[in-house]
Amino acid sequence: MAVGIKIVKPSHESSDEDDIPLSQRNLIKKPANHDSSDDEDDVPLSQKVERKKRVVEVKAEQVSSEEDNVPLAKRNLDKDRKSKVPAIAKAIKREIKSDSEDEIPLAQKKKALKKTKSEPMDVDKPSRKRQADTKATPAKPGKKVKKDADDPNFYKWWEEEQNTEIESDDSVKWTTLQHNGVMFPSEYVPHGVKMKYDGQPITLSPEAEEVASFFAALLETEHGQNPVFQKNFFNDWQEVLKQDPSNPKIKEFSKCDFRPIWSKFEHDKENKKAMTKDEKLRAKEEKLKSEEPYLYALVDGRKEKVGNFRIEPPGLFRGRGSHPKTGKLKRRVQPEQVTLNLGVDAKIPEPPKGHKWASVVHDQTATWLATWKENVNGSIKYVFLAATSTWKGQSDMQKFEKARELKKHVVRIRNDYNRDLKDKLSEVRQRATAMYLIDRLALRAGNEKGEDEADTVGCCSLRYEHITLEPNYTLHFDFLGKDSIRYENSVEVEPQVYKNIKIFKKQVGEGQMIFDRLTTTGLNKHLNSYMKGLSAKVFRTYNASITFQQQVDELTKPNDTVADKLLSYNRANRQVAVLCNHQKSASKTHEQMISKIGDRIKAFKYQRMKLRKQLYALDPKQKKKGEFAEPESDLEDEWIVEHEANLVEKEKEKIKSRFEKQNDKLIEEKQPRMPQSELKEKLKAADELHDRLKKERKLDKIEPKGNMTVEKLANAIRKIDERIAATKNQATDKEENKEIALGTSKLNYIDPRITVAWCRKHDVPQEKVFSKTLLEKFRWAQTIPDDWKF
DNA sequence: CTCTCTACTTAGTAAATCCAGT
DNA sequence: ACTGGATTTACTAAGTAGAGAG
Structure with a gap:
């Protein structure tokens, strides 16, 4: 049963309307009358006047189309959303007719601050700009950097004046950088449990046993049952088996019985559970001690928390959706593959005994501490600082500032793409249509993907079969997006958008990309001409945050109890999650849980x-x-x-x-x-x-x-x-949340300052909405005036 | 241009931890 | 104090986007 979240806005609502994404996943009925907002006071006068003018134009032109923005058919969230659609018609290499590409203004030349990227295997490079410690940390003499990030010496970058200008990407990020490298997973210790082949127990070399165990551990999971996973595992396992001639000949997967190893693991789990308090505590302390050296890095003399300092352990690649390589062996990473990024004067951490590092570089334009190449997809992995670090915090704030900057341009951009929907140049028309979808439906850009990846798409890579035309200018979307999460939605759109999609589809045909003249690069170049740093993803951030701001303000009533306010908060959060299509699989116990709560209510x-x-x-x-x-x-x-x-x-x-x-x-x-x-x-x-x-x-x-x-x-x-009442709220919340994940939007899309301001205004403790780590991650958001708005 | 590479953000899920109800 | 289910955190895959080579 689908639980509808229906919020009907009172029709006298006036301003801010421009800022609400069209869809809101159909949760909000937009009023027909509509007034463009013009509420930024921080805009230079000249610009403001100019903007006024444009706004007038927009209004004139939008009147006719406005009703079309209103009623969007209900999104069907419940229907087998995860059903992995079988890969349809492999995309054949497309010929992109490159006509006139001239209209797009030339991308500005990037600053000449060259990166001089080092070949990972290169000899160490002397750092370029080198100078003594900056004033950033007034280096209190005698005061050592304390262990805890909570100590008063902790660098509060957000309290500093400067960093007004958003630095370009190739800027120098640090002067001195010191850390202790990465933590390698422990060596494999053979367990000796014999699996069976063709009914007979077999003895495997430690290497072969290790890989067999990787699979055995997943026997009862979805991966273990997946034929592609099985096949890829089996191929790679056979390679490993061959390396030691003492291994038995294993020809058929179907004759393998991994159950004994699986059972062993189950036993191990139980034993672990059965450990006494003391033992558990000791194990924990030991673990903590072993990772202590890697916990922090020194950046320009400041202590910063490192994020993923652990090298990824070997295992079977768990690709999502129908990934052609899922199940392949992800090999153990050797120190010889790992490159470290360190300050020139930093002490080079000792590699594990008998090993050496691939290389040590001093790339001051990069924020990674270590990197290596993974063998399954050949992609590069990095060790970065934690989310609470200065680097991550600053770039997080910049992201939201960028999104806020978009507020000043969005009216013009919308005006332009509405106009361009009718452009005779199909390139321009496609771009405008795509922008419409990105803006109103919060779709991702949709870079092209390779043959050896799961077949998923975003806006620019949508294919013929992903949009179907329904009556009343309604487009039906059904495709697999990032992480093979299904996006299914029926949306009534501008008639011109509808017409365009119809035309584009006709021009291409089954299996072909709808926007065949459009690339994400081209789209982003165009967006950049409106605003420095504007790209497709900024629209997602912008629309998520503006929606949240608007919704949480509207839903929260000053006299509500804290529980009611929290429900409102979660509802606003949920709208954003629905907009961004953030899903989770409903827990198997969901129904049971709901009926339990029902019983509790009845008992009350x-x-x-x-x-x-x-x-x-x-x-x-x-x-x-x-x-x-x-x-x-x-x-x-x-x-x-x-x-x-x-x-x-x-x-x-x-x-x-x-x-x-x-x-x-x-x-x-x-x-x-x-x-x-x-x-x-x-x-x-x-x-x-x-x-x-x-x-x-x-x-x-x-x-x-x-x-x-x-x-x-x-x-x-x-x-x-x-x-x-509280229990009912809980039940409602849970039911509405069944398949919607709130975490991702809270973590990445909703400007935390909105939450901070809301908590203050409504007297809700922040701990009620932010977990410990989120509170820490968003510390920068605390220093805002009480009436702060996105 | 097109393709590849790099570096960083975003994402769902597994594992770990917390906590409410006995 | 003990569970077992809910919530949080860890993990790492999968995106975006820009640069640079060819």
């Missing part, structure tokens, strides 16, 4: 009903007043009977266990046990409960306990009501 209601009857018995006038009348009477008699039976049963259990405990105690004190008859005596209390409940039910009246007062009962009912 039952309690409430009991209290109410007591209240009425105590003070019949209350019944007339009706303040505590049942707000909803969905407690069926049948359910009540059952529930009461349960209550009695539980009471019995309680009595029994209490009895046992008391007996245990007596035994400990060397005293005689209580006889069974005693238990029987005690159990009578449960029977009495049973009788009492039965009687109460019959008479429909409850004698209040002696010391009960009207006041007390009323309070108790109010408290129960609160709990009912």
Whole structure:
């Protein structure tokens, strides 16, 4: 059952409307009347005047098209979203007709600050610009850098004045850089458990055993069942087997029985669980100690947390979706493959004994500490600083500042692409159409992908079969996006967009890219001409944050309880997640969980009903007043009977266990046990409960306990009501969240300053919405005025 | 241009940890 | 205190985007 989140905006809403992405995944009904906003005061006057003019033009032109933006058919989130669509028609190498490419203004020449990128295998390179420690850290004499990032010496870059100008990418990022390299996974220790081949136990070389174990561990997972995964694993495993002639000849995957190894792992897991507290603690301490050297790096004298300092352990490549290489062996990384990035004067960390580093470079334009090439896809892996670091924080803030900058240009950009939808140059027309989709549906850019990757697409790489035309200018999207997550959505679009898609499709045909004259590079070049640094992804950030700001403001009512406010927050968050199509697989226990919460609510209601009857018995006038009348009477008699039976049963259990405990105690004190008859005596209390409940039910009246007062009962009912409301909120939240992942948008798309300002305004502690790591990551967002807006 | 390479952000899921309800 | 389910964190795959080579 699809749970609709429907928010109908009051139609008198005026400004800011321009900023809301068209889709909002159909969650918001846009009012037809519409006023462009012009609320930035920080714009230079000259520009402002110019903007006014443009806005007027936009309005004139948009009037006609505006209704088309309104009703978007409901997005069907629930339908087999993950069904991996079989790879359709392998994209044949396309011929791109390169006509006139001239209209796009030449990309500005990048600054000449050359990178002089080193060949990884090169000899060490002397650093270019070298100078003594910068003023960045006033290097307090005598004060050592403390362990914890929490200490007062921690560098709060966001409190510094400068860094106003967004630096270009090839700028120098550091002056001195020191770290202890990377942590390698421990050597493989053979376990000796024999798997079977053709029913017979076999002995494998340690190398072969290791790879077999990689597979065995995944036996019961989706990967282990995937034929492509099996095949790729098996091929690579056979290579390993061949390397040691003592290995048995293994010809057929189907004759392999990995179960013994799998069982061994299951045992290991259980043993691990069964470890005592002490053992667990010791293991943890040991682990912590072993990784301590790698935890921090020194950047320009400042202590910064390192992120993924661990070299990825060997294993089987777990490609997502239908990745042709999934299951291939990801080999152990040797120090000889790893290049370190260090300051020239930094001490070079010792490589593991008997090994050496691939090389050590001093690339001051890069922020990575170490890098290596992975063997499955030949892609490059990096070790970076953690999300809490200065580098990551600054670039995070810059990302959001860039998105905010887009606010100043978005009206013009929209105006332009609406105009260009009718351009006679198909190149321009395609670009405009794509921009429309990127802007209104928050699609990704869609770079082209290779044959040896999963077949997924984004905007520019959408193919014929990914959009179908429905009546009423409605486009139906159905494609696999990043991570092979299905995007399925029906959207009513501008008639001109509809027409364009129709034309483009006709020109290409099945299996071909719809925007055959468009590349992500071309698109981004065009966007760059509007605003420095503007690219397709900025629209996602922009639309996510502006949507959140707008929604959270609208949904949160000042007098709500904190629980209600949190629900509103999550709902706003959810809108963004839906917009960006961030999904998760519904947990297998979801239904169960929901019904459990339902039971809890009913139990509360039952309690409430009991209290109410007591209240009425105590003070019949209350019944007339009706303040505590049942707000909803969905407690069926049948359910009540059952529930009461349960209550009695539980009471019995309680009595029994209490009895046992008391007996245990007596035994400990060397005293005689209580006889069974005693238990029987005690159990009578449960029977009495049973009788009492039965009687109460019959008479429909409850004698209040002696010391009960009207006041007390009323309070108790109010408290129960609160709990009912809270639990209901929880249930709603969970149900609506079933297949939507809020984390990604919170982590990457929603400007944290919106949240900080919201928490302050509504008196909600930030810990309620940000986890510990998020709080840390977003420390830079704390220093804002209370009325900050995105 | 087109293709490849590099460096960085974004993403879902597995593993680890937390916490509420007995 | 113990669980087991929920939440958080770790992990690493999969994107974006720009540069540079050919």
